[in-house]
Amino acid sequence: MELMYSICVGFLTTAGVFLLLRAQTFPVVLGITLLSYAVNLFLFASGRLTVNGASIVGASEVYADPLPQALVLTAIVIGFAMTAFVLILAMRARADLGSDQVDGRSSTLRKHGNKARKERQV
Amino acid sequence: MTALWILLLPALGMVVPLLTAKWGRNGCTLMTALAPLAALLVLLQATPSVFQAIPIVSTFEWVPILGLSVSFHLDGLGYLFGLLILGIGLLVILYARYYLSDRDNMGRFYAYLIFFMSAMLGVVLSNNVVxxxxxxxxxxxxxxxxxxxWSHKSDARKGARMALTVTGAGGLALLAALLLMADVTGTYEVRELLQQGDVLRASDYYTVIVVLFLLGAFTKSAQFPFHFWLPHAMAAPTPVSAYLHSATMVKAGVFLMARFYPALSGTELWFVIVSLTGMITMLVGAYLALFKHDLKGLLAYSTISHLGLITLLLGLNTQLAAIAAVFHIINHAVFKASLFMAAGIIDHESGTRDMRKLNGLFKYMPYTATLAMVAAASMAGVPLMNGFLSKEMMFAETLTQETLGALSWWIPVLATLAGALGVAYSLRFMHDVFFNGEPIDLPRTPHEPPRFMRVPVEFLVVLCVFVGIIPQFMVGDLLAAASLAVLQHELPYYSLSLxxxxxxxxxxxxxxxxxGAVLYWHRRHLFHFYGQFADRDAKQIFEGAVQALQTAMVAVNHWLDNASLQRFMFLLVLLALILAASPLLHLHETVGTQPQLALNWVVGLAAMLLIVATxxxxxxxxxxxxALIALSVVGLIVSISFAYFSAPDLALTQLSVEVATIILFLLALFFLPQSSPVIDSPFKIIVRDLGVAALFGSVIGTLCYVMLTRPLTSISAFFLENSVPGGGGTNVVNVILVDFRGFDTLGEITVLGIAALGIYKLLARIPLYMPTTDSKGHRWSQDRHPVLLALVSQSLLPLALLVSAYIFLRGHNLPxxxxxxxxxxxxxxVQQYVAHGVDWMKGRIVFNYQAIIAAGLLIATMTGVGSMAFGREFLTTWFDYVSWPIVGKFEIASALIFDLGVYLTVVGATLLILANLGKLTTTERLRAGEG
Incomplete structure (x- = not known):
């Protein structure tokens, strides 16, 4: 079970990092989301895996470690806020710069976008 | 308190000139002088105790846990420097009143001057090294x-920049040295450090400490090869030169060496570095001074030479040499300040400082000329002047040296040569300026300066003569007290007399x-010799070096950050990879001893699904x-796995976040370019990224496996034990969130609120292009809000709210x-927004979401503050059980109120994000945009 879990975490990380290195914003945001799944699972794993042991006093004999769970719970919510922020930042960047590229090159797309924007303003 | 007041009075006096600048020049000068005068009186009042070597210390605790305190002390050396700083400072204030023109901002000048005075007093009075x-x-x-x-002058700006760079960089070296010293001896107190000389000298770090320390001192005191900044600092107004570059600032370096003399000197290393540097500086300074045509340039190089002399004395292996060094500090300050002021008068009254034009001024200003010549004679070391006495002490000490072994006779010979050069440039100052024919087209006809502009010069010159004739009476006690502070033990016998x-x-x-006289007489040949060498401008070299550095740094910056997120991320991932992988390399076994759970086919299937979806x-x-649909599958499996591995709270959270995330993405999709060309990276880049990502993923996966298969030592036993008795709840995760680690949660919901507000701001007036058709060119459906969806979701709303209330209330005890x-x-x-649209919701949701976030944060914070009202720590919770009819025994806890704050913040933040983004897709936005 532990091996399977670790493979999944490693796989999510790989996919997240790969998407993080793409040249456009949307894959990057997808990558961040995948990476945050991986991070949350990894953090959660620091309490080891327990089956049928929810840390509710009196509910079971062995309790799962509640501390990583508490940490991960807030991490999930903050992760949502962060994903939302990055996504909206990407939208804003596209609206203001006319491009969704993050590879540092000034592309034909950007020029095109600028022109389109100018036309709209006229 | 004495030591503190001496610093505090001028520090408070810093604002006086700014406030009184409008009172006119005399009023401003008078008021400005008050604070230093008061400080001087405080200092003088402490004279008896200082001369009896009674330590005056005032200490205030600062960071006691680190052994740091704010501490001031006044001993003989500090007293001597305090006297110079305040005494000459007052004279300079008077002098500057006449020197500055109407166009200069007098208040600002005096404020800077007093600022400097306070800083300098702080240096000499500090008892703590930091x-x-x-x-x-x-x-x-x-x-x-x-x-x-005079910031409009390019020279002034460049000179100032050079001085700051050199002395500031030296200061950093000094900081390192002082911290090392404190680390070795275990104390930050200067007074205690001085007693620990043996510990320091025996330490392994001694060489490093001495080198760094001397870097700080040498840069400040313009010692070779760092001397180049001082001549360029002459672009300052002359009162500044008279104050900073004769008596105080440049003396800070020698002060530092004198201050830590007992702690650091006494070794071969110290003597060789310090004496050789001093000797070279003395010679180079004296040699170059001879050829400067600028009056202040001559004085600047002369100052370098004399600072070299003092350094040399501090590097000679005798106690008498240290005493001579202290004596020369006094003498040099007195005659050089007066010479700078005289040079300023000449500049002021004749309009130039160029000695090729300035000739025969004696007949125009006989009185000033006499004063200047007396001071110059002191600089040359002519008998009856104070400069003679300390110079002769220096000569006497050079005779006893053995530092250079059989070649030690070089030291007195070179010292005499430097003395001769000193006489030569002093003669040039006297003869060239005041005699030697007639002035050559001066901008103004020179005449005597205003009466009071001369007073500071007169005062200092009189001191020169009196100290020179009756030294014991004038400065005997002062010198003894200061020397005692430098040597830290009984003084050897010395005689102060003419x-x-x-x-x-x-x-x-x-x-x-x-x-010197012969050298000056044959100066033509010397000038010819000097003229053969190209005149290298230190300023150009320095500016060139700075620019080269800047260019190099810009190149490095461009290499590191070329505006490409991809490249930046790549470097970051590589760095993380190295950091994460290196500990794994040292681990012998991948699998640990922890017993593992058996794999079953359900989990295997879920894992497969996750991998495929990814x-x-x-x-x-x-x-x-x-991609979004696949992503939501990943999220679902993650939440299911939380549920499977005994984390119901996480599963619930992940599930609801998943819904919110996907809605968010869908809304964003609407605005992202429908038909943007896919910028495919080159194949080799894809391979490279895949390789790095796979490496990174495998490292993280291994790390995860290594961690999972090793036994757990956790602090969670405490939470499990104390959850019910201490927090009053059986759901330990929730009790941790709202009770044990409530402060963390407060921070986290604050971040959530900030992120939501940031998004709100980002979405404001966003110039988005709204597509009118979908990617295939179909117009959007007219039937935006299907009736069926609207009806179902509307009837579901009360149920959903009820569920959330239930989930909220039971949270303390159950997931x-x-x-x-x-x-x-x-x-x-949000479902209502989806089903009915923004317009429909607008009439029904009357409160705005920012207010909900604010209310949530306020409630959570006030719960924390509330516990303080009962005399408890911030966020201490209280709980009790009450019996309600029907419901039965029910717990009420203050943590529940805190949780209400969390609830409201989460609701507010999520809706602020989603509703605002959603609003953009409707006609609502269009109307706002048109309006």
Whole structure:
């Protein structure tokens, strides 16, 4: 079970990092989301895996470690806020710069976008 | 308190000139002088105790846990420097009143001057090394402001920048040295450090400490090869030069060496570095001074030479040499300040400082000329002047040296040569300026300066003569007290008097005077010789070096950050990879001893699904809708796995966040370019990224496996034990969130609120292009809000709210709580937005979401503050059980109120994000945009 879990975490990380290195914003945001799944699972794993042991006093004999769970719970919510922020930042960047590229090159797309924007303003 | 007041009075007086500048020049000068005068009186009142070597210390605790305190002390050395700083400072204030023109901003000048004075006093009075360093850097900053006072001049700006760079960089070296010293001896107190000389000398770090320390001292005191900044600092107004570059700032370096003399000197290393540097500086300075045509340039190089002399004395292996060094500090300050002021008068009254034009001024200003010549004679070391006495002491000490072994006779010979050069440039100052024919087209006809502009010069010159004739009476006690502070033990016998009989030092003086006269007489040949070498401008070299550095740094920066997120991320991932992988390399076994759970086919299937969905997310990353669907599958499996591995709270949270995330993505998809060309990276880049990502993923996966298979030592037993008795709840995760680690949660919901507000701001007036058709060119459906969806979701709303209330209330004991309930409420409301549209919701949701976030944060914080009202720590919770009819025994806890704050913040933040983004897709936005 532990091996399977670790493979999944490693796989999510790989996919997240790969998407993080793409040249456009949307894959990057997808990558961040995948990476945050991986991070949350990894953090959660620091309490080891327990089956049928929810840390509710009196509910079971062995309790799962509640501390990583508490940490991960807030991490999930903050992760949502962060994903939302990055996504909206990407939208804003596209609206203001006319491009969704993050590879540092000034592309034909950007020029095109600028022109389109100018036309709209006229 | 004495030591503190001496610093505090001028520090408070810093604002006086700014406030009184409008009172006119006399009023401003008078008021400005009050604070230093008061400080001087305080200092003088402490004279008896200082001369009896009674330590005056005032200490205030600062960071006691680190052994740091704010501490001031006044001993003989500090007293001497305090006297120079305040005494000469007052004279300079008077002098500057006449020197500055109407166009200069007098209030600002005086404010800078007093700022510098306070910083300098801080250096000499500090008893804590960190504090000493702080004031040390303040002197660099304030001198920067003073040198660049005439900021419209390029020379002033460049000179100031050079001085700041050199002395500031030296200051950093000094900080390192002081911290190392404190580390070795275990104390930050200067007074205690001085007693620990043996510990320091025996330490392994001794060499490093001495080198760094001397870097700080040498840069400040313009010692070779760092001497180049001082001549360029002459772009400052002359009062500044008279103050900073004769008596105080440049003396800070020698002060530092004298201050830590007992702690650091006494080794071969110290003597060799310090004496050789001093000797070279003395010679180079004296040699170059001879060829400067600028009056202040001559004085600047002369100052370098004399600072070299003092350094040399501090590097000679005798106690008498240290006493001579202290004596020369006094003498040099007195005659050089007066010479600078005289040079300023000449500049002021004749309009130039160029000695090729300035000739025969004696007949125009006989009185000033006499004063200047007396001071110059002191600089040359002519008998009856104070400069003679300390110079002769220096000559006497050079005779006893053995540092250079059999070649030690070089030291007195070179010292005599430097003395002769000193006589030569002093003669040039006297003869060239005041005699030697007629002035050559001066901008103004020179005349005597205003009466009171001369007073400071007169005062100092009189001191020169009196100290020169009756030294014991004038400065005997002062010198003894200061020397005692430098040596830290009983003084050896020395005699302060004009006449010591016919001896070798006297002969050296005579040789120096005659040799200097001969040198000056044949100066034509010397100038010819000097003229053969190209004149290298230190300023250009320095500016060039700075620019080269800047260019190099810009190149490095461009290499590192070329505006490409990809490249930046790549470097970051590589770095993380190295950091994460290196510990794994040292681990012998991958599998640990922890017993593992058996794999069953359900889990295996879920894992397969996760991997396939992840792969599809990557594969479809350009077909956005499909990628989103795959992503939501990943999220679902993650939440199911939380549920499987005994984390129901996490599963609930992940599930509701998943809904919110996907809605968010869908909304964003609407605005992202429908038909943007896919910018496919080159194949080799894809391979490279895949390789790095796979490496990174495998490292993280291994790390995860290594961790999972090793036994757990956790602090969670405490939480499990105390959850019910201490927090009153059986759901330990929730109790941790709202009770044990409530402060963390408060921070986290604050971040959530900030992120939501940031998004709100980002969305404001966003110039988005709204597509009118979908990617295939179909117009959007007219039937935006299907009736069926509207009806179902509307009837579901009360149920959803009820569920969230239930989840919220039971959270303390069973899976649930503020976070989850908040997300459920938010999702329920977002569903209404989806089903009915923004316009429909607008009339029904009357409160704005910012207010909800604010209310949530306020409630959570006030719960914390509330516990303080009962005399408890911030966020201490209280709980009790009450019996309600029907419901039965029910717990009420203050943590529940805190959780309400969490709930409201989550609801507010989620809806603020989603509703605002959603609003953009409707006609609502269009109307706002048109309006």
């Amino acid at each position: 504090q000493l360093w702080f004031f040390w850097e303040l002197t660099s900053i304030s001198s920067f402001l003073l040198i660049s006072f 006449w010591h009989g016919f001896n070798l030092p006297l002969l050296m003086s005579v040789v120096a005077v005659i040799g 792969l599809l997310t990557v594969w479809w990353s350009h077909r956005r809708l499909l 649930g709580g503020g976070f989850i309930a908040g997300l459920i409420t938010a999702v329920a409301l």
